[in-house]
Amino acid sequence: MDIKTIAGIVGLVITLGGLFVQVGQILNRLEVVEGRSIPNTQQIEQDIVGIKKDIEQLKAKSSNPLAQ
16 A cells, blocks of 8 residues: 555544544534423413403503593
8 A cells, every 4th residue: 555545544534533523512512402491481471461461451441432
């Protein structure tokens, strides 16, 4: 084997090693993102429902001319 073949094989091995390292880093980042929990939004949803009810009451009150 000549030097060009050896250099080509070494370059290919280094490239494949770098590819495996890069894939490992991406998989680690993906695990971190998947491990995050979603915040509890139940209280906010209840507040929104309450605000919608208040808006409907205000609309009903303002649309009735006899109530003024």
